[in-house]
Amino acid sequence: MAHLEIPEVLTAAWLREKYRARELTPESVIAEVLKRSAADALMNIWITPPALETLRPYLERLAELDPELYPLWGIPFAVKDNIDVAGVPTTAACAEFAYTPDAHAAVVERLVAAGAIPLGKTNLDQFATGLVGTRSPYGETRNALRPELISGGSSSGSAVAVARGQAVFALGTDTAGSGRVPAALHGLVGWKPSLGAWPTLGVVPACASLDCVTVFAHSLDDALLVDRAVRGVHDADPWSRELPDPLPKLPARLLLPKGELGFYGPFAEGYRAAWGAARERALSLGLVVEEVETELFAQAAAILYEGPWVAERWADLGGFVESHPGAAFPVTEKILRTGASAEYDAASVFRAMHRLQSYKLEARRLLQDAVLLMPTAGGTWTRDAVREDPVGANRDMGRYTNHCNLLDLCAIAVPAGEAEERTPFGVTLFALAENEGLIGAAAEAFLAGSAGGERDAARDAASSAAGTAASTGEPRPGTTLVAVCGLHMRGFPLEKQMLECGAVFIREALSAPKYQLVKLPTVPAKPGMIKRPAGGAAIQLEVWEMPLVSFGSFTAGIPAPLGIGKVELEDGTEVPGFVCEAYAAADAEDITASGGWRFVTAAG
Structure with a gap:
């Protein structure tokens, strides 16, 4: 070095x-x-x-x-x-x-x-x-x-x-x-x-x-x-x-x-x-x-x-x-x-x-x-x-x-x-x-030095940088990518949490074909994504970019059996994202065949 x-x-x-x-x-x-x-x-x-x-x-x-x-x-x-x-x-x-x-x-x-x-x-x-x-x-x-x-x-x-x-x-x-x-x-x-x-x-x-x-x-x-x-x-x-x-x-x-x-x-x-x-x-x-x-x-x-x-x-x-x-x-x-x-x-x-x-x-x-x-x-x-x-x-x-x-x-x-x-x-x-x-x-x-124009400029710069992240796959300094697969995706009830944390949507993506998706018996219902050694499928995801200053408190608020771990994407790269502990599958409905939470809710 x-x-x-x-x-x-x-x-x-x-x-x-x-x-x-x-x-x-x-x-x-x-x-x-x-x-x-x-x-x-x-x-x-x-x-x-x-x-x-x-x-x-x-x-x-x-x-x-x-x-x-x-x-x-x-x-x-x-x-x-x-x-x-x-x-x-x-x-x-x-x-x-x-x-x-x-x-x-x-x-x-x-x-x-x-x-x-x-x-x-x-x-x-x-x-x-x-x-x-x-x-x-x-x-x-x-x-x-x-x-x-x-x-x-x-x-x-x-x-x-x-x-x-x-x-x-x-x-x-x-x-x-x-x-x-x-x-x-x-x-x-x-x-x-x-x-x-x-x-x-x-x-x-x-x-x-x-x-x-x-x-x-x-x-x-x-x-x-x-x-x-x-x-x-x-x-x-x-x-x-x-x-x-x-x-x-x-x-x-x-x-x-x-x-x-x-x-x-x-x-x-x-x-x-x-x-x-x-x-x-x-x-x-x-x-x-x-x-x-x-x-x-x-x-x-x-x-x-x-x-x-x-x-x-x-x-x-x-x-x-x-x-x-x-x-x-x-x-x-x-x-x-x-x-x-x-x-x-x-x-x-x-x-x-x-x-x-x-x-x-x-x-x-x-x-x-x-x-x-x-x-x-x-x-x-x-x-x-x-x-x-x-x-x-x-x-x-x-x-x-x-x-x-x-x-x-x-x-x-x-x-x-x-x-x-x-x-x-x-x-x-x-x-x-x-x-x-x-x-x-x-x-x-x-x-x-400004409450208006410069804040707007900063916001524009963030959007531009998000576009760069989408093309390069790399987060900006001071941020991390986060893969979400359920209620935090766009249009779902917890999208507001992502926005409140200053997160920016980057792109849609697929996981590697190694995951089981289950519907957890919670209120409201939410998905859990479990990595399997064999027999999994590719699951639809969204990749967001979140400031590191927000990431700690965001992660701390996630209830079990969900958590943040490394999610493998279809291109083999890994990013932090929502995962689920394997024990939760015993009491949950297997919805892997749907291909993603958005398809489950659309069908419902």
Whole structure:
């Protein structure tokens, strides 16, 4: 295999393309990650850095998995060190707190099940308390672009690992902005799903009722690829809840803050100018734009650190702090101890809950079928400045983020230019919890610079590419062919599932003459295609092309005895497609002689 230079910006689509072409192996990618990690050791990115001996079992396992059936096959990712990885210490940036879990956190387990490789554990503001990235006894995480600046927190190491090309994506957590602020400071996408959409089982709590696991990536596609792998209720997680998949849909309205916003820090004017440019871009998207008052969000944010929710942090961590004097980072302990204040009695908690409930109602009315666009941060600071005023600087960094989880909103932080050279600026799109598809589509439009023409052009390009796939038999990068033989074919009830997944019809085809077709006794009836060693027939199929970001969740939703395996076509090639377990034939009607499900239904 010829040497292939691995770019600093790593994406899942690029890696999968190179894997598929056999131009790269996961082992060679891990070797490069280890090299980069060692070179950046002084940046304090990792608490438990990548090591070949711990990664070898994950690499060996990949040999047993079909890359086409595992959407994250061979994709390396970093894990914030308040999220469990089996056999690796979880420290939450406090050595005295550390423990070694026997099992993965639920999100890590789902990513590994999809073929991804957990590299190691990243640095963070201790106990996920902070938005600056300087509150760790393992050292201040350096900004990936300008080391004198803060990296943002608390998910500091996770963002920097992605920005420095040491991971394709990284898991963070977000209680008050920790999954968004570091993204903005490094020109990354930061996807914060709705509360409960991703399980938090196996995550050290900051505020358990407000905590989210999040992802940092270079692209929206990679962020959504991760979302598809980890989304869904977990039976053992009391905070988990059922929420719809974030299917892209443009919002009816795009909301912008009315009046001047406040900016801070040494680059305040650059941030102000970058926000002005972002507003102009938003106005050019062709969406209905409304300017709205945003005092509601500031009032909700004040409840988090200036109200009794700080007591929730103390409820989780106070016992440890009291029993381990001196173990906590000084500024972290100071903040945590505010939660033990006598003013935060039970009555104050209920008063705050009632006030917050009215804010939620107001937010729900305002954001109905709408997306709100705001700066992710109003500035940034040097690490020296944060040491001088750790609490004030941290408060500023959360000015436009703290309200999000309190109001039960979803959010995505995306790049939006620079405040000055090597100083990225970013914006965040917010929507109601059940409207994650709105922020996904709005973010896509914002990044493309258009909600109309360019999306149409992209759609035309996809149709053209589908035509190419039809003629060459090869899927485009980032997609897979899928052979369907029943209710997912055109004109049948589940065709809509294919379209919702972004799939494109390629061609009609026949299987190799090796299959038995049975009519399963289900409601509604559906076919099952079983490969036989002898005596089978050619079955009519349709071949579609589906984005890999959709393929994992699509496959996961297929009920037994059906599943996705390799289907052999009449020309001898194999593509992923619907197959049926052989045991199902015992209770099913043999309809092989019909030649295909379409002929069965036509006859009926």
